[in-house]
Amino acid sequence: GQNIDQPTEMTATEGAIVQINCTYQTSGFNGLFWYQQHAGEAPTFLSYNVLDGLEEKGRFSSFLSRSKGYSYLLLKELQMKDSASYLCTGFDNYGQNFVFGPGTRLSVLP
């Protein structure tokens, strides 16, 4: 099974860079997703990593190290609208255990 851990809250300044970490324990790993969720809304898909390394998509990048059970989401040039919760989730080789981490609530301050 999986046990996913993330920091509960983070604060950063508009225009800055922030890194949100996610660690996981899994006996069979197939992929890791990052989602963004604004208050009162549904989660929306941000990124997917299945291989080690960095995946870049505009201002957002996601990194994965399978040997370390570690991922991070990097947000550059922060904007006020980036204030949201960021959830990591993974699933194993059997396609089961679509477990979400507790989410990291990011507050972007002016």
Added chain:
Amino acid sequence: DAGVIQSPRHEVTEMGQEVTLRCKPISGHNSLFWYRQTMMRGLELLIYFNNNVPIDDSGMPEDRFSAKMPNASFSTLKIQPSEPRDSAVYFCASSLARGANYGYTFGSGTRLTVV
């Protein structure tokens, strides 16, 4: 594409009543998931279907909860009888294929309040 459609958006019911939540996945998606989200427990997977077949319902809290997917375009989550502790936002999500790098598309959710 209309996305994943859930109904109702809000539901307020009295303890003991039956509640039925509905979901229409994105056409062509063959995996469907029901999640529950609360402040205390975060986002929890209740059950997921692949090609209309329930694959894993280990997250369903107890026998009061049941889910069906009679066809590829419709699923229901039923709670009978409902209890105050069932109050949460219930999300339905669908994906093109289990394990694919497309991510899940979530519906807007149903906010359930049991009084």
